[in-house]
Amino acid sequence: xxxxxDEKKDIMQRIIDDQPRxxxxxxxxxxxxxxxxxxxxxxxxxxxxxxxxxxxRIPHNFHQLITDExxxxxxxxxxxxxxxxxxxxxxxxxxxxxxxxxxxxTLDVEACNSGCAxxxxxxxxxxxxxxxxSVPSDQIIPIMADSLEHKMDKLIRxxxxxxxxGATKKNYTRVxxxxxxxxxxxxxxxxxxxxxxxxxxxxxxxxLFHMFGRIPFIAFPNNNRYxxxxxxxxxxxxxxxxxxxxxxxxxxxxxxxxxxLENYGGTDLxxxxxxxxxxxxxxxxxDGIDGAKGDLRTLTxxxxxxxxxxxxxxxxxxxxxxxxxxxxxxxxxxxxSGETLKFFYRDLDLKVGDKEVEFTAGFxxxxxxxxxxxxxxxxxxxxxxxxxxxxxNDLETAQICKDSVxxxxxxLIWKNHPFVDNLEECQELWDEEHKEEEIYDNRxxxxxxxxxxxx
Numbered sequence: 001x002x003x004x005x006d007e008k009k010d011i012m013q014r015i016i017d018d019q020p021r022x023x024x025x026x027x028x029x030x031x032x033x034x035x036x037x038x039x040x041x042x043x044x045x046x047x048x049x050x051x052x053x054x055x056x057r058i059p060h061n062f063h064q065l066i067t068d069e070x071x072x073x074x075x076x077x078x079x080x081x082x083x084x085x086x087x088x089x090x091x092x093x094x095x096x097x098x099x100x101x102x103x104x105x106t107l108d109v110e111a112c113n114s115g116c117a118x119x120x121x122x123x124x125x126x127x128x129x130x131x132x133x134s135v136p137s138d139q140i141i142p143i144m145a146d147s148l149e150h151k152m153d154k155l156i157r158x159x160x161x162x163x164x165x166g167a168t169k170k171n172y173t174r175v176x177x178x179x180x181x182x183x184x185x186x187x188x189x190x191x192x193x194x195x196x197x198x199x200x201x202x203x204x205x206x207x208l209f210h211m212f213g214r215i216p217f218i219a220f221p222n223n224n225r226y227x228x229x230x231x232x233x234x235x236x237x238x239x240x241x242x243x244x245x246x247x248x249x250x251x252x253x254x255x256x257x258x259x260x261l262e263n264y265g266g267t268d269l270x271x272x273x274x275x276x277x278x279x280x281x282x283x284x285x286x287d288g289i290d291g292a293k294g295d296l297r298t299l300t301x302x303x304x305x306x307x308x309x310x311x312x313x314x315x316x317x318x319x320x321x322x323x324x325x326x327x328x329x330x331x332x333x334x335x336x337s338g339e340t341l342k343f344f345y346r347d348l349d350l351k352v353g354d355k356e357v358e359f360t361a362g363f364x365x366x367x368x369x370x371x372x373x374x375x376x377x378x379x380x381x382x383x384x385x386x387x388x389x390x391x392x393n394d395l396e397t398a399q400i401c402k403d404s405v406x407x408x409x410x411x412l413i414w415k416n417h418p419f420v421d422n423l424e425e426c427q428e429l430w431d432e433e434h435k436e437e438e439i440y441d442n443r444x445x446x447x448x449x450x451x452x453x454x455x
Contacts, residue, residue: 002205003177003184011175014141015158022138028113028230031063031237038241043249054252058245062237063230066323067112070229074352074359075105076389080415080423081367084380088371089424095130095370106134107362111222111355112229114138119218119362121369122210130373132366140217154179155215160191172203178215183208212372218365221358223351233322240315243308250303324351345390352388360384385415394418 003011030036036059044055078101081092103119110117114137121132135157145153155178162169173188186202210216222228320327324347342349364382371378401417414420414427 002207003186007177008186008202011156011177014143014156015175018141024228024231025114025138028063028228031230031234032067032109032113034059034061034064036060036241037238038245043242043246054249056245056248056252058241058248060237060240060244062233062240062319062323066233066320066325067109067229069325070112070348070352070355071105071108073348073389074356074386075101075108077101077387077421079104079359079363080383080385080387081363082380082383082385082423083367083371083376083378085377086424086427088376088379091374091376092367092370093424095374095376097131103132103134104359107220107359108355110134110137111220115222115226115228117220117222119220119366121212121216121218121366123373130370135217142217142219152215152217152219155217157217158192161187178217180212180214181209183210212369214369216369218362220362221355223354223358229323233319236315236319236322240312240319243311243315247303247308247312254303321347324348341391349388356386359386387421 038059039057042055042057081096082089083092107117107119116137118135118137118140119132120135121130123129124131136159139157139159141156141158142152143154143156145151157176157178159174161172161174163172170189171191173190173192174185175188176183176185184205184207186205188202317327319325326344326348363384367382367384368378370376397416397418401413404413411423411427414423420426
């Protein structure tokens, strides 16, 4: 059933109201790709200032560093999925495919920039399999149900497409409305900036049905506030760019000296420059009027070096503190214990711990969809284990694992051992190595029983 005029009006109004959020996402992406505002506006306040001519514009990649640090810390290794049985785990791992880690990292970067990343899954009829991909967050508008459970009732996706009509190409804005059973769509002529948001001008309407019983989009929030990372330290990055760019400008401008010359004794300024270069002296006159005498002074720029260095250090510390990131000033921790190393990661652990909770919920929803499609039985609560990539004292960790044998289940020890990256592979190697020991033990038991009977 096609959408009514009122439903289209509601969708278009939501798209209009969504534009401020899209702009904020675009700004975050600019900082991530080091296209900071300093590149467009510079730091020169007055172009007619004779003392200031240099116009260096130096952006800094703090946002990209903090974002990539978080992504590498949480998702250097693919999350370990456990649904209760070894064979079922293998089937889920195979269904997730080779790009699971890559897509997971893309979701993490998108969540840092936009506050919430989105994953879309669908059935690929050519592969006869369930596939999934990350969707840009600025294309998605969730419509939440009027409930305390914070469930999604519908979802709007809108994005620009180009269609070739004859010898010309035309831009359209494709609008999709998803619910638990279908996707209703239509086209608006023009891109998002020029599209006429009039319900009467929609084209190419239609309906696509799906078999999932739920909206096939999964949210991956950056935190429980759905807040991106940039807003926490954007002001400090802008100030840092301005201070450093102004610093470099002053260093370059200080090489230009302006001479203030009074009652010069010569007739040509070129003679003045020649005398200054050759003899390091300049002839000045005395007109004898009211004691006015000749003079030569210079006008230069004074650079407050200590103040600027102090400000730069302060801004850098505030950026890393506000971003809950690791300080770049710590170059070595020596042979520190595990607890000491954890101290350096305390702020990053707090930030990543919040995201881990949200991402775990998203991955569980994806696993359920995969298991339903492939008829894989889930025999236990879905467990998602993240391997945080941090500097650690492997000797100490391995010793703890060794001391835990017989006290903690062996599988849990493997999950936390520094040498184990793949739990299923570790299980297979363990079984293979211990198979001969079991055969040998069984032979001893059999021989013992036979000897007992003969006696």
